[in-house]
Amino acid sequence: MQVNFHIPDFINHFFLNTIIIDTIKNNPEYFYDGIQIASVFGNFGGIVWNGGRYIGGTTDMGTVNAVIKILNAKNVPLRFTMTNPLIKREHLGDNFCNRVLRAANNGMNEVIVMSPVLEEYIRENYPDYKITSSTCKQIEDIDAVKEELGKDYKYVVLDYNFNNKFDLLEQIPQEDRGKCEILVNACCQPHCPRRGEHYRQIGQEQINEWEYKKDLLHKNPYQTNVFSCDHASRNIYEITELPTHVSPEDIFEKYVPMGFVNFKIEGRTAPDVQLLETYIYYMVRPEYKDIVRLKILSILSKDTPFFSSISPRRG
Numbered sequence: 001m002q003v004n005f006h007i008p009d010f011i012n013h014f015f016l017n018t019i020i021i022d023t024i025k026n027n028p029e030y031f032y033d034g035i036q037i038a039s040v041f042g043n044f045g046g047i048v049w050n051g052g053r054y055i056g057g058t059t060d061m062g063t064v065n066a067v068i069k070i071l072n073a074k075n076v077p078l079r080f081t082m083t084n085p086l087i088k089r090e091h092l093g094d095n096f097c098n099r100v101l102r103a104a105n106n107g108m109n110e111v112i113v114m115s116p117v118l119e120e121y122i123r124e125n126y127p128d129y130k131i132t133s134s135t136c137k138q139i140e141d142i143d144a145v146k147e148e149l150g151k152d153y154k155y156v157v158l159d160y161n162f163n164n165k166f167d168l169l170e171q172i173p174q175e176d177r178g179k180c181e182i183l184v185n186a187c188c189q190p191h192c193p194r195r196g197e198h199y200r201q202i203g204q205e206q207i208n209e210w211e212y213k214k215d216l217l218h219k220n221p222y223q224t225n226v227f228s229c230d231h232a233s234r235n236i237y238e239i240t241e242l243p244t245h246v247s248p249e250d251i252f253e254k255y256v257p258m259g260f261v262n263f264k265i266e267g268r269t270a271p272d273v274q275l276l277e278t279y280i281y282y283m284v285r286p287e288y289k290d291i292v293r294l295k296i297l298s299i300l301s302k303d304t305p306f307f308s309s310i311s312p313r314r315g
Contacts, residue, residue: 003034003251003261005283006181008268008275009042010067010078011059016272019296020279021074030288032252039110040071041079042268048210049097049118051083052136053268054202056209056224061099068104078104082122083114083134084203091207092121101126110154114199130154135183135264136199142168149176155262160186163244169258177259184246184263185278187234201225235270236278248282272300 007017021037023030043050044064045057071078080101084091091097101111101122110130113119114137122129135157139145148156149172160183162168172180192198209222239245246255251263265282267275276296284292 001034001256001261002036003032003256004036004038004263006039006041006079006262006264007037007279008040008266008270010040010071011042011044011055012268013042013272013275014067016276016296016300018070018074019299020276020283021071021076023292023296024283025074030285030292031283032248032285035283037076038262039077039079041081041112041264043081044100046096046213047080047082047100048091048094048206049080049082049084049087050206051085051114051199051203052081052134054205054224055268056222058213061103064100064103068109072106072108077109077130079110079112079132080104081112081134082118083112083136083199084118084206085114085136085199086203086207087115087118089117091210092118094210098125101129105129112157132157132181135159135181138196142171146172146176149173149179153179155179155181157181157183157264160244161191163246164250166254166258169260174259178261180260181262181264182246182255182260183266184251184282185236185239185265185267186242186244187239187266190242190244235274236281251282273297276300 007020010017017037017040024035024037043055044059045055046059047055068078105126105128107128110132111122111126112132112134113122114134119131122131131153133148133151133153133156138159139148140159140161142162145156145158145162156179158180163182163184163186205224209224212222240247246263255263263282265278267278270278276293280289280293
């Protein structure tokens with residue numbers, strides 16, 4: 001059985017992710033059986049529709065086209081995090097957002113949505129995109145989850161507060177479990193009371209930068225107003241202390257036998273070395289962890305001019 005991992009980010013972790021994709025292909029013996037990278041999620045700098053994590057700066061279309069071409073050639077879809085909860089109709093005609101979706105509109109790539117206004121627009125104008133329902137919706141009622149699974153989504157990313165609550169997960173019909181995506185390494189506190197506020201602040205920050213850049217008289221980069229959260233920088237070993245943490249043993253011994261086969265790893269804003277450790281923790285067999293870590297760190301330590309050229313300029 002295939003075990004699908006959805007990993008971050010196709011810009012800031014481009015080089016690391018291409019390495020892990022190629023290593024799984026070339027050395028499958030290093031990894032647990034059935035492991036595959038089913039998508040790389042994220043967004044390009046300059047996307048006002050982006051949400052979940054703030055991504056500032058700009059990205060040129062040459063970079064956009066190169067990233068799409070390289071990852072799709074490896075049979076890996078890009079999943080655009082179009083999850084800004086504050087999107088209004090005035091934002092739908094944004095030139096860059098639409099150029100990016102047109103560039104990747106080949107039937108392979110995907111979109112994650114939260115705003116009903118934006119979801120409707122994408123379905124109407126880009127019907128070839130496979131659409132995922134975002135965990136940013138914070139659906140914590142199991143009946144509401146089952147209703148969401150009945151809609152036209154490829155996947156529904158479950159709220160992390162369902163993690164390890166197998167009495168509730170067992171209520172999801174067997175035929176719908178393959179549409180569920182489990183966020184395995186959530187850094188947030190369980191039932192965080194500020195989570196919705198955080199998503200809205202990120203969305204507003206994307207809009208503020210978008211408005212700022214519309215005035216061509218500005219010469220300096222946009223200055224962000226960062227939402228303060230002490231938990232956002234937790235690493236994988238700190239996260240293991242949380243009740244919402246899903247271990248590799250949980251994945252292969254509990255979730256997969258139940259029919260849940262899609263797993264999301266967050267970490268769009270994490271350093272490469274921290275995200276690599278998370279990949280090793282979840283995907284690599286214990287006896288190969290050290291060799292995989294050394295191999296990949298050795299590659300990452302080399303000069304990577306192409307990687308540098310596709311990184312977006314931070315705001």
